[in-house]
Amino acid sequence: MGELVVVEGLDGAGKHTFTTELVAGLRAHGASVTTTAFPRYDDDVHAELARDALYGRMGDLASSVHAMAVLFALDRRAAAAGLRAALAAHDVVLVDRYVASNAAYSAARLGQDAGGEVVGWVRALEVDRFGIPVPGHQLLLAPPREVAAERARSRAATEPGRARDAYESDDGLQARTDAVYRELAARSWLSRWTVLDDPAAAPSALVPALLHRC
Ligand SMILES: Nc1ncnc2c1ncn2[C@@H]1O[C@H](COP(=O)(O)OP(=O)(O)OP(=O)(O)O)[C@@H](O)[C@H]1O
Numbered sequence: 001m002g003e004l005v006v007v008e009g010l011d012g013a014g015k016h017t018f019t020t021e022l023v024a025g026l027r028a029h030g031a032s033v034t035t036t037a038f039p040r041y042d043d044d045v046h047a048e049l050a051r052d053a054l055y056g057r058m059g060d061l062a063s064s065v066h067a068m069a070v071l072f073a074l075d076r077r078a079a080a081a082g083l084r085a086a087l088a089a090h091d092v093v094l095v096d097r098y099v100a101s102n103a104a105y106s107a108a109r110l111g112q113d114a115g116g117e118v119v120g121w122v123r124a125l126e127v128d129r130f131g132i133p134v135p136g137h138q139l140l141l142a143p144p145r146e147v148a149a150e151r152a153r154s155r156a157a158t159e160p161g162r163a164r165d166a167y168e169s170d171d172g173l174q175a176r177t178d179a180v181y182r183e184l185a186a187r188s189w190l191s192r193w194t195v196l197d198d199p200a201a202a203p204s205a206l207v208p209a210l211l212h213r214c
């Protein structure tokens with residue numbers, strides 16, 4: 001049985017870049033690795049609707065914190081059987097964003113902390129009710145907020161079709177989400193966590209620790 005390893009962090013934290021390098025590092029050490037990213041915009045209708053909402057194309061849907069969280073959760077529910085099959089076939093299943101994204105962003109939107117009601121609600125919905133696989137290890141990619149924000153801004157300016165969405169352009173939300181993520185990590189929410197707050201941290205440095213567990 002493989003280990004479900006999750007990469008979490010703010011918009012622009014560098015999760016996609018980090019995940020790609022970590023996959024290469026794990027494979028170079030002989031591990032069998034598969035990877036996926038949530039939201040699965042191209043594969044799941046709930047994720048597609050969430051994206052439309054984040055870009056203001058779904059009326060007042062995005063104004064409901066719980067409605068947005070349910071869409072993201074339904075995307076993971078639909079992916080759960082595939083994740084279980086991947087865990088049976090690989091040493092590591094590496095996922096870019098997972099259930100902690102729902103917990104952190106929902107709590108931040110509601111002005112709650114990691115001990116607040118909505119974090120418990122997300123866990124009850126996704127883990128207890130939908131039965132999604134529980135992460136074995138969560139990595140919080142946490143460069144200084146200004147670094148993540150600048151990356152998201154410059155990506156929006158240079159990559160066609162990558163304009164910042166409602167969450168990415170809300171600096172206050174990003175700041176509160178950063179705080180909730182750090183608290184989730186400190187509380188070992190759902191799994192052990194490793195916080196990576198050096199923006200120059202090399203993903204390959206994590207390989208021995210991750211493979212030790214396989
Ligand atoms: N370590 C790094 N140093 C410099 N630039 C980086 C680094 N990591 C990522 N970037 C750049 O920052 C931008 C955002 O990176 P990336 O897409 O990996 O972030 P992300 O966390 O997956 O973002 P999002 O969740 O918003 O999709 C990209 O343009 C990427 O090339």
Ligand SMILES: Cc1cn([C@H]2C[C@H](O)[C@@H](COP(=O)(O)O)O2)c(=O)[nH]c1=O
Binds near residue numbers: 069072
């Ligand atoms: C998976 C997931 C995501 N979110 C939030 C986080 C981001 O601001 C947006 C879109 O994600 P992307 O990585 O920028 O494409 O949605 C969330 O609130 N809950 C989730 O489960």
